[in-house]
Amino acid sequence: MRVIGKKTVRVDGRALVKGKPVFADDIEIQNLLHLKILHSPHAHARIRSIDASEALAMEGVVAVLTHEDFAPHYFTTAGQGYPEPSPRDMRVLDSVVRFVGDRVAVVAAESPELAAEALAKIRVDYEPLPAIFDSRESMKSSIVIHPEPGATGIYDAERNIAAHFDVEIGNVDKALEESEHLYEGTYSTPYVQQASIEPHISLSWWDENDRLVIRTSTQVPFHVRRIVAEMLDLPIGKIRVIKPRLGGGFGGKQEILNEELCAAVTLKTGFPARLEYTREEEFYAARTRHPQTVKLRIGLNQDLTINAIDMDILENTGAYGAHALTVMSVTAQKTLSLYRAPNVRVNANAVYTNLPIAGAYRGYGAPQGFFALEVLMDEIAHDLGVDPIDLRHKNYVRVGDEIPIARVLGEGREGFPMKILSSGLEECLEEGKKLIGWEKIRSKPKSGIIRRGVGVAIAAQGSGIPGIDMGSVFLKMNEDASFNMLVGATDLGTGSDTALAQIAAEVLEVPVEKILVYSSDTDLTPFDTGAYASSTTYVSGGAVKKAAEKVKAQLLELGKKLLDVKAATIKEGYVIGDSGEKITYREICTKTFYTDEQTQIMATASHVSYDSPPPFNATFAEVAVDIETGIVTVNRIVSVTDAGQVINPQMAEGQAEGAIPQSLGMALSEYMIFDEKGVPLNRDFFQYHIYTAIDMPEIVTKFISTNEPTGPFGAKAAAEIPVNGPAPAVVNAIYNACGVRMRKLPVTPEELLEELSKQK
Amino acid sequence: MRIRFVLNGKPVETDVSPGQTVLEFLRARGIHSVKYGCDKGECGACTVLVDGKAQNACLMLVHTINNKTIETVDSLADRHHLHPIQREFLERGAVQCGYCTPGMILAAEALYREDPHPDEAAVRDALAGNLCRCTGYVKPVEAVRK
CATH class of the missing domain: 3.30.365.10 (Aldehyde oxidase/xanthine dehydrogenase, molybdopterin binding domain)
Known part of the structure; x- marks a missing residue:
């Protein structure tokens, strides 16, 4: 193989070592509102009332959103395929808070400092509720964390069981009894954090055609589009999600974490909005590994x-x-x-x-x-x-x-x-x-x-x-034998854009530099479930390989027509007829654009694996x-x-x-x-x-x-x-x-x- | 208040608001290579060179750079050529997500200006203030050592 298994410098590497503005926050937007979240100081409490009048009276504070601004619909923030297998037990903002760090309100102001100042002026009257901190106590506790009737998909809300399954293959009791040696042990793992160095950051704005653009540091741009559309009751086609370079994710960004708040502020005020978690918020108000x-x-x-x-x-x-x-x-x-x-x-x-x-x-x-x-x-x-x-x-x-x-x-x-x-x-x-x-x-x-x-x-x-993750790709050729590869797959810093370019380059027998990757933009790239479950190289890579093979087949057919031969092969950028006549990829593409057999050499492909x-x-x-x-x-x-x-x-x-x-x-x-x-x-x-x-x-x-x-x-x-x-x-x-x-x-x-x- | 300093080789004279950090100031000026990571001087994503020494821009108030020289990773390469440390980071796969990369490269540059032949311990020491969650520091340390 020519490029598979070989060292290939990453396609985004030059921009990254030069510190180019490639991350979500590296963009200048006029009239931007900065958002800050008021987090709950209580582990469990009912909100009796919220008085934001003093905050709203501050000059430069444009909006304060609370649970009263959102219809009582329930969602999951898990960035998963539809229907999501996670319980829908969360509102955008709720009148009950369930952990220290839960979201109470969001302030939009002309600067981050003003927004932070305004937070301190919001008066919240909490009625503290008893709380559970030990997972061993949950199932037998009289405290119920999710009694709300609107939540769906909770396995047993009364016993605080979010999810449950039990399966058996064979007969375990009998087998254990008959075993020569029997061992057991109990093992536990703690709350740990993904700790990507780039925090969660989202921006949103209305574009010139009145469509809502969300630029966000996410592993799941298509799930962000779907879930935000549902949360804010917008048509999916009204939203465009762009994922630029990502400063690490590790799963922490397989989540709709702040995109919907930005979008809600832009919807309400008409202004662009930006919400970046502080490191402190990352630690208590983002996501963790399940203990x-x-x-x-x-x-x-x-x-x-x-x-x-x-x-x-x-x-x-x-x-x-x-x-x-x-x-x-x-x-x-x-x-x-x-x-x-x-x-x-x-x-x-x-x-x-x-x-x-x-x-x-x-x-x-x-x-x-x-x-x-x-x-x-x-x-x-x-x-x-x-x-x-x-x-x-x-x-x-x-x-x-x-x-x-x-x-x-x-x-x-x-x-x-x-x-x-x-x-x-x-x-x-x-x-x-x-x-x-x-x-x-x-x-x-x-x-x-x-x-x-x-x-x-x-x-x-x-x-x-298997059977869930799907990746797709659109590959089109240019006159200089370069190929635009538009993939839904989401490079979260792992280098998947590069690996996918290598797969395309291997099939097409061109240098990797000839594959121009553009990824993760819901308007421009075809669907992909996103970067999780170790899927990108295997699943999205499967789609890339199929699309590249289709393009190669088109090149071969058009090459044969242009050479006027019955049989031909492809080798390193040439279509070669059986008596040795050849034509370059460049010539094929240029001719098929302007003079002969006029067509765009291009292909799409999707891939799902069982x-x-x-x-x-x-x-x-x-x-x-x-x-x-x-x-x-x-x-x-x-x-x-x-x-x-x-x-x-x-x-x-x-x-x-x-x-x-x-x-x-x-x-x-x-x-x-x-x-x-x-x-x-x-x-x-x-x-x-x-x-x-x-x-x-x-x-x-x-x-x-x-x-x-x-x-x-x-x-x-x-x-x-x-x-x-x-x-x-x-x-x-x-x-x-x-x-x-x-x-x-x-x-x-x-x-x-x-x-x-x-x-x- | 008004300050004067040199930013990536060019003299700058400007009004600044007291209380603003160098990180906020530089990003507001369009220098996006200086990254926000923690605001507490823990992660090094905002590393800049102040008179040639690596410093956390999030911890410095902007008036303190009066009469000083500030360098960011933007000044290391010209349009066509990468700085040797940038080249090694690229070639040796020391870049993954790339968010901490500008800070690491500057920390390495500061080290080389002080010690042109650092051993591995010195390299690790120089990078100790730059947190990276992607690479385990294996390839960055290799890149800086070359």
């Missing part, structure tokens, strides 16, 4: 093959149910796809609490599930005295295996049959084992104050949501535990991934390198802390610690090449899979280093010391 408590029981046969897995998920969705059902579906579906187990059962509940709203975050439930599964697998291996790598080799799925859980458990509905058609998992494990120096560190006697240990975890993910082949990963961690302070230092992470045929090796490595510190953060340093009234305490980067350049361990990433027959040029997804392994690998390494088993994240020095002291 989960996962209880697992695993039964093994005498030969150490897994006979049954029983899984119970308690998910905290916070005050609203955005992504509540689908995140825990992914937890179960991905986790239970990894090992051959004839009997599996899941009981999953997503419960409301009066805490911040959880949402989508890279891995989408899989990191929580693999943390449980991979730590328990380590516990089993140690208890049975076998090498954790060997236990995994005995059990993971292999090419040809059916994955029954995928059929019964899709995203919010039944799934599709799934069969493993490619896997490099065995090589991932063996390669990682070599790179980390597994045996040497593992078997070394542990003594002294600083103790070194090594741990492993393996994982799977998916490539798009397969979602799992990429696989093995992650190894080497840690040093200081047994006097409880401080864990990660020295090295080795991450080996099977993402099928990698389209762009440098960008794929970048995905793994970036995923690792996100998972290490969840393992060791990141978690949102709340006081007894539900007030979030760590609301900045000093208090909420994401990895910096000096915190990083040595990172080794590697890709094992496999060929996925259903993917474009053999590709599977690469973006989410590497985020699953580091946290469980670190916890397993801690055990290897000092014999302490941590089952709750993050592992803090205090808690580790406490466990160490019990050991003595």
Whole structure:
């Protein structure tokens, strides 16, 4: 292949290194109103009244919107396909607030400072209500967080259950009883934040043709258009959503978070509006990973093959149910796809609490599930005295295996049959084992104050949501043999525009620079569900490949006509007749524009996949535990991934390198802390610690090449899979280093010391 | 109040409102490469060079740049050629979303002006104030080291 699998500089890279104005906020608009949100100081309260008269009397304050300005319609802010599988339990602004940070009112003023000043002048009379902060209490509490009759799609509002499912394959009770070995454990993960460096930012204005333009930092421009249209009762055709470059998303921008407020202000006032979250708002009023408590029981046969897995998920969705059902579906579906187990059962509940709203975050439930599964697998291996790598080799799925859980458990509905058609998992494990120096560190006697240990975890993910994710593309040719490629797919900083350009360039046999990508503009680009679920390369890439093949077929046909030959082939920018006569792409396009066979060479294509082949990963961690302070230092992470045929090796490595510190953060340093009234305490980067350049361990990433027959040029997804392994690998390494088993994240020095002291 | 300073090689004399930060001031002047990330000097997305040293523009009030020299990433490249650090960022895949990139490049530039042969620890130190959520700093550190 010419460009697939080769280093290709990203198509947007030059603009980015030069600091060009390519992000949502890098635009100057006249008469812009700046919006600020008044957030609830209470975890749960009814609003008796709001008096905004003093704020409105300020010069330069143009509007204040409250729940009285919005019809009582219920929505979900989850940026998902229609009908959304998340409960519709939220209003644009409501008369009840359900967490500290919930939205009470929005001010529009001539400057951000004025808007902030005006916030302080809005008088709200709250009637505080009792609140729930512990997800274990939710289902039995007498407090009901969503009693409102207008909300729909809530599984059991009386018991605060936003979403629920239970599935069983085989007979788990019987299988567990008959198993030779039975193990169980309970594992929990905290509230963590996507923390993209660019905050959520939206702008809106009326264009010259009286259409509402929304320029926003989103992963889901088409869902923004649909959901905002519904929220504000506008025809979809009245709205144009533009997604410029995105300053990171990681799932946090798979959400309609502030677009509707901007649009509402523009509708009401006629003026352009801008709403940018502060970093503090990002921490308590954006979205987070769903904290989960996962209880697992695993039964093994005498030969150490897994006979049954029983899984119970308690998910905290916070005050609203955005992504509540689908995140825990992914937890179960991905986790239970990894090992051959004839009997599996899941009981999953997503419960409301009066805490911040959880949402989508890279891995989408899989990191929580693999943390449980991979730590328990380590516990089993140690208890049975076998090498954790060997236990995994005995059990993971292999090419040809059916994955029954995928059929019964899709995203919010039944799934599709799934069969493993490619896997490099065995090589991932063996390669990682070599790179980390597994045996040497593992078997070394542990003594002294600083103790070194090594741990492993393996994982799977998916490539798009089968039967749901759809991408489409419009490809048209220019006289100089360049091609405008208009794609709905949303590059959120991952480089998907580049990967898609490579796929088109490979098919058309032209340099990547000849593919001019324009993406994510609902007026100009065809539909795409958006950038989530590791779908872009696999699903949208499938559409690109089809469209490019159609264009190539047109080039061949027109080339044959122009050459007046019966048979011809295409090679590197030429159509070549069977007796050697040739014509360049340029000539074909120029002639077909102006003189011969006059037509625009162009094609559209859509792609949906009923397969979602799992990429696989093995992650190894080497840690040093200081047994006097409880401080864990990660020295090295080795991450080996099977993402099928990698389209762009440098960008794929970048995905793994970036995923690792996100998972290490969840393992060791990141978690949102709340006081007894539900007030979030760590609301900045000093208090909420994401990895910096000096915190990083040595990172080794590697890709094992496999060929996925259903993917474009053999590709599977690469973006989410590497985020699953580091946290469980670190916890397993801690055990290897000092014999302490941590089952709750993050592992803090205090808690580790406490466990160490019990050991003595 | 009126201040004078040099912005990307050009002298500027202008009235500024007290209380405005350098970040707000520069963005209002159309210098969009200086990014908002936290407003507290934690993330480095707003890094500028003040008399050659990397500083967080969100923490500086605009009157403090009177008589100083301000450089942003916009001044590093000419129309046709990238600055070597920009080139390395591009070539080595150190750019993902690119939001923190201008700040990182300036932090690296400040380092090189002080120490033309930094070791890895010095590079990591120089980038420690620039948070990046995409790259794990692997390729940015490689890019700065070359």
